Amino acid sequence: MKIVPLLLGFSAVLGTCLQTVYGAASPQEWKRLGESLQGRLHPAIPLSAPCFSVVNGRNVQRSESACREVQQGYTKPDFRFTAASARMNPQWETCMSTSEGCLLDSLNPNNSAAWAGRDCKQGSVPPYFIEVNDPRDVQKAFEFAKKTGTYLSIKASGHDYKGRSSMPGSLSLWTAKLRSMSYSKTFTPEGGNKAYAAVTIGAGAITEDIYKFADENNVTFIGGYAQTISASGGWVQGGGHSVLSPVYGLGVDRVLQFKIVTPDGEYRTANQFKNQDLYWALRGGGGGTFGVVLESTMSVEPAMSIRVASISVPSNTENAQRFLSLTINETYKWNQEGWGGHMTSVSLINVNPRLTLKEARESVKTITDFALANNGTSVVEDLPSWQAFFQKYVLSAQAVVGQPIILGTRLMPTELLKNDSGKNQVLNFIYTALTKYRTEPYIILGAPTLYNYTEGTTSVTPAWRTASFQLGGSVKYPWNSTVSDIKRIYREVTERVQLSRVIAPNSGAYTNEGDLYEPDHEKAFWGDNYPKLLKIKKKYDPEGLLDCWHCVGSRGPTDPRFSCYLTLL
Numbered sequence: 001m002k003i004v005p006l007l008l009g010f011s012a013v014l015g016t017c018l019q020t021v022y023g024a025a026s027p028q029e030w031k032r033l034g035e036s037l038q039g040r041l042h043p044a045i046p047l048s049a050p051c052f053s054v055v056n057g058r059n060v061q062r063s064e065s066a067c068r069e070v071q072q073g074y075t076k077p078d079f080r081f082t083a084a085s086a087r088m089n090p091q092w093e094t095c096m097s098t099s100e101g102c103l104l105d106s107l108n109p110n111n112s113a114a115w116a117g118r119d120c121k122q123g124s125v126p127p128y129f130i131e132v133n134d135p136r137d138v139q140k141a142f143e144f145a146k147k148t149g150t151y152l153s154i155k156a157s158g159h160d161y162k163g164r165s166s167m168p169g170s171l172s173l174w175t176a177k178l179r180s181m182s183y184s185k186t187f188t189p190e191g192g193n194k195a196y197a198a199v200t201i202g203a204g205a206i207t208e209d210i211y212k213f214a215d216e217n218n219v220t221f222i223g224g225y226a227q228t229i230s231a232s233g234g235w236v237q238g239g240g241h242s243v244l245s246p247v248y249g250l251g252v253d254r255v256l257q258f259k260i261v262t263p264d265g266e267y268r269t270a271n272q273f274k275n276q277d278l279y280w281a282l283r284g285g286g287g288g289t290f291g292v293v294l295e296s297t298m299s300v301e302p303a304m305s306i307r308v309a310s311i312s313v314p315s316n317t318e319n320a321q322r323f324l325s326l327t328i329n330e331t332y333k334w335n336q337e338g339w340g341g342h343m344t345s346v347s348l349i350n351v352n353p354r355l356t357l358k359e360a361r362e363s364v365k366t367i368t369d370f371a372l373a374n375n376g377t378s379v380v381e382d383l384p385s386w387q388a389f390f391q392k393y394v395l396s397a398q399a400v401v402g403q404p405i406i407l408g409t410r411l412m413p414t415e416l417l418k419n420d421s422g423k424n425q426v427l428n429f430i431y432t433a434l435t436k437y438r439t440e441p442y443i444i445l446g447a448p449t450l451y452n453y454t455e456g457t458t459s460v461t462p463a464w465r466t467a468s469f470q471l472g473g474s475v476k477y478p479w480n481s482t483v484s485d486i487k488r489i490y491r492e493v494t495e496r497v498q499l500s501r502v503i504a505p506n507s508g509a510y511t512n513e514g515d516l517y518e519p520d521h522e523k524a525f526w527g528d529n530y531p532k533l534l535k536i537k538k539k540y541d542p543e544g545l546l547d548c549w550h551c552v553g554s555r556g557p558t559d560p561r562f563s564c565y566l567t568l569l
């Protein structure tokens with residue numbers, strides 16, 4: 001594959017910017033592609049470029065006002081969502097292996113040390129993107145890639161923890177503008193005859209909009225714990241957990257139909273009746289692999305009230321040990337009762353759509369009593385809807401974005417919680433994570449513990465079906481960390497996750513939230529489903545036009561597409 005530095009002939013704004021693109025497309029071919037897309041092909045420079053006076057080696061005029069806008073939005077998910085070149089976890093805007101990038105100081109975006117005397121480099125930000133409007137746009141991109149060897153990548157919200165919506169030198173298919181939503185009480189998948197209450201959402205529609213829309217239609221959408229996740233994108237294609245999943249299933253369990261352009265150029269409907277193999281693969285095989293999804297249809301539940309338990313104690317070692325031993329001891333019972341939620345070493349926010357308020361209070365009484373006796377707080381309440389819960393608890397306390405963060409988790413089998421020796425193994429792992437690795441546990445009750453799953457209908461690792469919860473933790477690191485610091489942190493995360501593999505050797509991990517360096521990742525993310533997924537990948541994408549890190553059928557880490565990922569050894 002040759003690398004062609006390309007002069008952007010068709011861009012008025014960046015007419016003189018030299019960008020590096022993989023592939024052999026001539027400037028004329030780029031120009032023709034741009035013309036055929038009627039202004040929807042754009043060059044991209046990194047989000048923070050306006051703050052710099054040197055961009056990709058060229059002197060430019062710094063823009064005070066545009067820079068201020070970036071500074072103000074730097075850690076806000078809604079701002080990052082609107083920018084084609086932004087990612088929620090900004091290390092994926094950089095080339096980690098060469099330390100080239102264009103970041104601001106996450107803790108103080110006003111800090112001029114980030115740009116003074118520095119060159120803003122393209123990093124892993126794709127130098128071109130297509131603002132996808134319809135299936136034709138995607139078909140043109142596949143044709144172009146096939147003909148010229150240009151690398152492709154797909155980005156919706158840019159939430160990915162593993163950098164799979166970035167790729168240096170690629171043409172990015174940006175689906176964020178496809179934000180349509182519609183509701184039908186009687187949606188019938190094409191070719192079928194059974195009707196479902198369902199919402200059909202464009203590939204760019206984000207959770208906060210979908211929740212509001214569902215609420216307005218008096219139904220409940222089962223989705224993730226953040227405001228700007230694109231539910232039809234990587235979230236559902238990789239699995240999609242919600243704190244309501246214990247009762248209502250994963251995203252993959254609820255999706256009824258996809259509309260997708262596959263790399264062979266066909267615009268297809270994939271459901272239980274049409275392209276069944278593709279439908280199955282899209283239910284867990286991962287984003288960025290089988291084609292570009294334009295929309296999906298997901299079943300919804302009736303409007304419901306929700307019981308919430310929000311309990312915390314002051315953070316100190318003794319409290320953490322006692323809080324954890326109490327909560328891990330209760331988790332098996334909570335699984336049986338339909339609780340979902342997130343827990344740390346000193347807090348939890350759990351929800352339950354099934355118990356009455358009285359039953360809910362009783363169910364968490366041990367923890368409430370402990371918290372109240374130790375200067376903690378406990379609120380157990382009844383909220384009228386998911387939307388009310390989302391507004392009150394998720395928007396106020398969602399994960400930080402705009403700061404480099406590394407996540408690593410594993411699915412913990414219910415079996416482990418059935419006796420004291422298993423519970424102690426879990427607790428010992430968490431204490432080790434806290435003390436040796438200074439990592440807060442991230443305990444997600446999002447496995448579909450009560451959901452009546454029909455065997456074989458999805459391609460996520462079967463470990464999801466026997467799991468009680470997802471266990472791991474995340475580490476943030478400073479914007480200006482050196483390559484060797486970042487490598488050390490990734491190594492520590494991998495080492496820590498390894499300790500959780502040891503206590504659950506036959507389990508697996510969630511592809512969207514697993515270790516970036518998961519050994520034997522095919523088995524961990526897909527288990528026995530992998531060989532069939534690989535066959536389906538080869539059927540719909542025989543030339544490998546789509547590829548991403550640890551994705552089904554990937555060429556692997558040594559391919560130039562992955563040159564910005566760190567090699568840990």
Ligand SMILES: Cc1cc2nc3c(=O)[nH]c(=O)nc-3n(C[C@H](O)[C@H](O)[C@H](O)COP(=O)(O)OP(=O)(O)OC[C@H]3O[C@@H](n4cnc5c(N)ncnc54)[C@H](O)[C@@H]3O)c2cc1C
Nearest residue numbers: 156157158159160164224225230233234235241287288293
């Ligand atoms: C703050 C935060 C909170 C999160 N909370 C949850 C949670 O509650 N539950 C949960 O399950 N996960 C959660 N996640 C993980 C989330 O599921 C993944 O980050 C997921 O990859 C996001 O999908 P996306 O399309 O929005 O992101 P992107 O980064 O845009 O894309 C992710 C992957 O999907 C591909 N992709 C995107 N759009 C398409 C498309 N239209 N067609 C084909 N491929 C596509 C991309 O190429 C990439 O490989 C969270 C992540 C963050 C950062």
Ligand SMILES: *[C@@H]1O[C@H](CO)[C@@H](O)[C@H](O)[C@H]1NC(C)=O
Nearest residue numbers: 068071072107108109110111
């Ligand atoms: C950054 O500067 C802006 C405008 O000058 C100001 O409003 C904001 O509070 C500053 N932020 C920080 C973190 O200092």
Ligand SMILES: *[C@@H]1O[C@H](CO)[C@@H](O)[C@H](O)[C@H]1NC(C)=O
Nearest residue numbers: 217218219301302303304305
């Ligand atoms: C909303 O849905 C609930 C649950 O199905 C139902 O009881 C209620 O009557 C509906 N409200 C309206 C205004 O339609």
Ligand SMILES: *[C@@H]1O[C@H](CO)[C@@H](O)[C@H](O)[C@H]1NC(C)=O
Nearest residue numbers: 325326329330331332333366
């Ligand atoms: C653990 O939970 C069980 C019920 O789920 C309870 O009977 C037992 O007393 C608890 N053990 C501790 C140490 O709290």
Ligand SMILES: *[C@@H]1O[C@H](CO)[C@@H](O)[C@H](O)[C@H]1NC(C)=O
Nearest residue numbers: 314319371372373374375376
């Ligand atoms: C609670 O806080 C008070 C005041 O800070 C302190 O005196 C007391 O020891 C604390 N009690 C416990 C159980 O932590």
Ligand SMILES: *[C@@H]1O[C@H](CO)[C@@H](O)[C@H](O)[C@H]1NC(C)=O
Nearest residue numbers: 415416417418419420421422
């Ligand atoms: C506890 O359960 C595990 C299965 O998770 C089993 O292998 C082990 O023998 C059990 N231990 C005891 C002491 O019952």
Ligand SMILES: *[C@@H]1O[C@H](CO)[C@@H](O)[C@H](O)[C@H]1NC(C)=O
Nearest residue numbers: 246247248249449450451452
């Ligand atoms: C699963 O099926 C059983 C038996 O039909 C039913 O009692 C139970 O409520 C179902 N569970 C869920 C979460 O729907």
Ligand SMILES: *[C@@H]1O[C@H](CO)[C@@H](O)[C@H](O)[C@H]1NC(C)=O
Nearest residue numbers: 105111113478479480481482
């Ligand atoms: C990173 O930036 C911080 C804040 O500006 C500074 O204190 C620190 O010395 C820098 N570290 C490195 C490795 O440059």
